[in-house]
Amino acid sequence: MRIHEHPVLTYEKGREVEFTCNGEIVVGYEGETIAAALHAAGIKVLKHSIQNHRPRGFYCAIGNCSSCLMEVDGVPNVRICVEPLKEGMIVKTQEGKGALE
Amino acid sequence: MKHIEILIVGGGPAGLCAAISAAQSGAKVMLVERHDHLGGQLIKQTHMFFGSEKQYAGTRGIDISTILTDEIANSENIEVLNNATVLAIYEDGVITLEQNHKYIKVKPERVIIATGASEKSLAFPNNDMPGIYGAGAVQTLMNIHGVKPGHNVLMVGAGNIGLIVSYQLMQAGVNVKAILDASPKIGGYLVHASKIRRMGIPILTRHTVLKADGKDSLEHATVVELDERWQPIPGSEKEFDVDVMCVSVGLSPLSELLFQAGCEMKMVREFGGYVPLRTEHLRTTNPQIYIAGDVGGIEEASSAMVEGHLAGLAAAKSIGYEHPEFERVYVDYNEQLEALRAGHAGDHIRAGMSKALIKEASC
Numbered sequence: 426m427r428i429h430e431h432p433v434l435t436y437e438k439g440r441e442v443e444f445t446c447n448g449e450i451v452v453g454y455e456g457e458t459i460a461a462a463l464h465a466a467g468i469k470v471l472k473h474s475i476q477n478h479r480p481r482g483f484y485c486a487i488g489n490c491s492s493c494l495m496e497v498d499g500v501p502n503v504r505i506c507v508e509p510l511k512e513g514m515i516v517k518t519q520e521g522k523g524a525l526e
Numbered sequence: 527m528k529h530i531e532i533l534i535v536g537g538g539p540a541g542l543c544a545a546i547s548a549a550q551s552g553a554k555v556m557l558v559e560r561h562d563h564l565g566g567q568l569i570k571q572t573h574m575f576f577g578s579e580k581q582y583a584g585t586r587g588i589d590i591s592t593i594l595t596d597e598i599a600n601s602e603n604i605e606v607l608n609n610a611t612v613l614a615i616y617e618d619g620v621i622t623l624e625q626n627h628k629y630i631k632v633k634p635e636r637v638i639i640a641t642g643a644s645e646k647s648l649a650f651p652n653n654d655m656p657g658i659y660g661a662g663a664v665q666t667l668m669n670i671h672g673v674k675p676g677h678n679v680l681m682v683g684a685g686n687i688g689l690i691v692s693y694q695l696m697q698a699g700v701n702v703k704a705i706l707d708a709s710p711k712i713g714g715y716l717v718h719a720s721k722i723r724r725m726g727i728p729i730l731t732r733h734t735v736l737k738a739d740g741k742d743s744l745e746h747a748t749v750v751e752l753d754e755r756w757q758p759i760p761g762s763e764k765e766f767d768v769d770v771m772c773v774s775v776g777l778s779p780l781s782e783l784l785f786q787a788g789c790e791m792k793m794v795r796e797f798g799g800y801v802p803l804r805t806e807h808l809r810t811t812n813p814q815i816y817i818a819g820d821v822g823g824i825e826e827a828s829s830a831m832v833e834g835h836l837a838g839l840a841a842a843k844s845i846g847y848e849h850p851e852f853e854r855v856y857v858d859y860n861e862q863l864e865a866l867r868a869g870h871a872g873d874h875i876r877a878g879m880s881k882a883l884i885k886e887a888s889c
């Protein structure tokens with residue numbers, strides 16, 4: 426899903442890093458958003474709706490709509506469409522509304 | 527608590543230009559942007575701009591952003607706070623923000639809100655399914671992160687954003703199956719539409735989405751033709767095997783902070799939602815607060831920049847910092863705005879403005 430050649434743009438990427446999503450190892454580039462890394466890896470379902478458990482992906486990709494909230498390193502409700510990826514992050518699908526410890 | 531002369535919320539084209547003009551007038555400015563970079567929507571726009579030379583016509587949006595950001599970096603009067611989100615505006619004029627998990631309180635003399643807009647959604651069964659994204663979201667994914675949204679796309683909405691993003695999808699090697707629009711006419715500029723047609727992408731006017739289907743994410747979309755009364759014509763359904771649908775049916779102003787600040791708001795259809803009433807100096811009914819850009823009514827980057835300059839000049843002047851050439855530049859920016867809003871393409875903006883504009887005396 427990565428664009429390798431583009432007629433107008435060149436992409437500056439961070440170094441390649443590993444992180445996990447629901448326990449599975451995923452590779453992405455440091456500093457890109459978690460959502461971009463997951464999408465590039467083919468992971469589209471990011472959460473389930475609270476009442477009817479319908480699958481949800483991102484919608485706006487700029488931190489407005491809250492369709493992409495996930496648990497990151499134990500913190501719930503992270504907008505992964507604007508959260509930069511770091512090595513070793515533990516990303517999980519969040520069930521329910523999430524609570525801080 | 528930190529005292530600030532002018533606080534600008536949002537580092538898109540409107541906020542950047544507001545900061546530049548206020549700083550040139552001599553005011554000390556704090557520019558707050560919730561992302562880690564300045565530029566707002568400009569940074570994903572790889573196409574050349576229209577308008578006149580003064581608004582960088584012929585330059586790509588992404589390069590305009592660099593020009594403005596460099597100017598900001600060279601100004602001694604501007605302090606930039608990135609990764610900082612304005613959370614609330616209180617009755618006593620105190621404003622709170624969050625930056626890297628820190629809670630900050632500031633008390634500015636004037637505030638310019640330039641928070642931009644968010645993409646609208648469209649109502650149809652399964653519209654919440656993964657694979658269905660805002661067109662701007664797909665543009666962000668492709669142009670900033672270099673990731674394709676999928677393989678086959680159905681674009682909903684033939685306004686400028688729908689047309690431009692379709693073109694950019696094809697540039698990135700993604701197949702656009704069709705562009706739909708419920709209206710009988712293409713809303714976007716003809717130049718963009720012709721480019722799309724030359725690429726062989728059908729533009730289906732008078733069509734809308736009936737439903738989306740798929741297991742965990744989008745696999746098919748059913749579209750239907752509409753009659754003169756915008757009702758679905760039975761038997762006209764068409765199926766598209768697509769894994770991506772881009773919804774590009776307009777934006778609505780991100781005006782929550784203005785509601786909170788007690789600014790008088792009004793639903794103005796032409797502007798995409800609730801917008802603040804404003805004077806010709808872009809001051810809201812809360813005299814501490816000015817606006818610029820999409821938050822005051824959905825328009826485009828060129829006018830957002832000009833409005834930013836005007837709001838920056840006016841807010842600075844209201845606290846005693848008059849730009850050395852105030853009269854000349856103020857008139858010039860107003861003329862630019864008028865030119866951008868002239869003609870048929872500006873009809874709806876002028877109509878919206880007639881509903882949202884108030885006299886100076888009331889604030």
Ligand SMILES: Cc1cc2nc3c(=O)[nH]c(=O)nc-3n(C[C@H](O)[C@H](O)[C@H](O)COP(=O)(O)OP(=O)(O)OC[C@H]3O[C@@H](n4cnc5c(N)ncnc54)[C@H](O)[C@@H]3O)c2cc1C
Pocket residue numbers: 535536537538539540541558559560561565566567568571573574575576610611612613640641642643661662665686687690691780818819820821825826827828829830
């Ligand atoms: C796909 C697409 C194509 C377009 N093509 C064109 C074109 O060809 N020509 C043209 O003239 N216009 C075009 N536009 C429109 C143009 O991009 C917008 O009109 C313009 O960006 C509006 O500028 P703005 O500064 O008001 O808002 P924005 O650019 O949206 O900037 C607002 C900024 O405020 C920040 N912000 C929001 N809330 C907060 C908060 N609480 N605290 C801190 N920061 C906050 C946001 O992160 C953002 O950076 C296009 C738009 C899109 C989406």
